[in-house]
Amino acid sequence: MIVLNGEPADVPAGETVAAVIARLGLSAEARGVAVAVDGEVVPRGGWDSYALPEDARVEVLTAMQGG
Amino acid sequence: MADTLSATAADPLTIAGRTMSSRLLLGTGGFPSLDLLADAIAASASELVTVALRRVDVAGGGSAGRGSLIEVLADAGVELLPNTAGCHTARDAVITAQMAREAFATNWVKLEVIGDEDTLLPDAPELLRAAEQLLDEGFVVLPYTTDDPVLARRLADLGCAAVMPLGSPIGSGMGIRNPYNISLIREAVDVPVVLDAGVGTASDVTLAMELGCDAVMVASAISRAEDPVAMARAMRAGVQAGRLASQAGRIPRRHYATASTPEQGLAEF
Numbered sequence: 001m002i003v004l005n006g007e008p009a010d011v012p013a014g015e016t017v018a019a020v021i022a023r024l025g026l027s028a029e030a031r032g033v034a035v036a037v038d039g040e041v042v043p044r045g046g047w048d049s050y051a052l053p054e055d056a057r058v059e060v061l062t063a064m065q066g067g
Numbered sequence: 068m069a070d071t072l073s074a075t076a077a078d079p080l081t082i083a084g085r086t087m088s089s090r091l092l093l094g095t096g097g098f099p100s101l102d103l104l105a106d107a108i109a110a111s112a113s114e115l116v117t118v119a120l121r122r123v124d125v126a127g128g129g130s131a132g133r134g135s136l137i138e139v140l141a142d143a144g145v146e147l148l149p150n151t152a153g154c155h156t157a158r159d160a161v162i163t164a165q166m167a168r169e170a171f172a173t174n175w176v177k178l179e180v181i182g183d184e185d186t187l188l189p190d191a192p193e194l195l196r197a198a199e200q201l202l203d204e205g206f207v208v209l210p211y212t213t214d215d216p217v218l219a220r221r222l223a224d225l226g227c228a229a230v231m232p233l234g235s236p237i238g239s240g241m242g243i244r245n246p247y248n249i250s251l252i253r254e255a256v257d258v259p260v261v262l263d264a265g266v267g268t269a270s271d272v273t274l275a276m277e278l279g280c281d282a283v284m285v286a287s288a289i290s291r292a293e294d295p296v297a298m299a300r301a302m303r304a305g306v307q308a309g310r311l312a313s314q315a316g317r318i319p320r321r322h323y324a325t326a327s328t329p330e331q332g333l334a335e336f
Binding site for chain 1: 094095096097098104117118119120121122123125136137140141148150152158162165166167169170171177179286
């Protein structure tokens with residue numbers, strides 16, 4: 001089971017990071033968005049090719065007011 | 068206002084090779100609306116503002132509201148200073164900084180590693196560890212630190228581009244609790260000193276500048292004021308007043324009065 005932003009998600013292993021971004025309604029060009037899988041940052045250029053492993057913990061973060 | 072503005076224009080702040088005419092850094096946290104944030108940025112004349120990273124709301128899909136924060140900041144023409152607020156370990160702070168570099172296309176980071184939930188005071192060993200790693204990875208690191216001159220010197224010696232000592236705990240509005248330490252930090256490091264956290268009102272930022280700070284970072288004191296835009300204007304003026312005063316050379320403090328009107332020629336009746 002893939003965990004997306006702390007919640008179990010109905011996302012099959014093998015799906016790409018780009019597909020997850022699309023599921024969230026975000027554009028691949030969206031500014032202010034970053035992705036980490038299992039504690040490692042996935043650079044934007046790798047979103048299309050990065051296939052999520054089983055039980056991947058995916059964090060999709062975006063800009064928020066703070067500091 | 069024009070006179071003080073021209074004075075600061077000739078007195079730029081430089082951090083890591085980036086030159087700014089404003090010595091007021093603005094935090095974006097706590098503004099009740101993006102419109103007020105935009106107006107406060109304009110009123111503050113700040114050129115460098117912080118931004119945080121948080122999870123995209125999975126249930127709500129990609130939130131347009133959050134996306135537009137980036138639009139507002141881009142429209143304001145400011146540079147972004149991503150922070151690592153909320154991180155409690157060097158590891159979390161480093162990953163957050165790496166994600167911020169991806170998200171915002173900047174290698175600048177305001178490094179925060181928190182060690183205590185009640186006071187939000189920095190965790191010094193974790194802060195040093197995170198700073199060292201991020202500097203190794205080519206980040207421009209601006210660490211939020213305590214008002215300890217020794218820790219500030221350690222951070223500067225590692226290669227941090229500035230140090231950001233607290234005046235008092237984040238959001239407390241208690242002002243500068245230990246002015247002596249802030250002036251010691253100014254003496255202890257060669258990089259810019261940016262007073263961060265604890266500011267409550269304009270006199271606090273003026274004092275910071277009078278103590279020799281190169282800049283001041285303000286968030287809650289503006290964003291949570293009854294009138295954030297008016298307070299942004301006040302902070303801008305306060306920074307300018309303090310900067311000018313620090314360069315003007317104040318008179319020494321004396322225990323007794325020194326007459327400002329000469330005794331000579333005093334009439335006798």
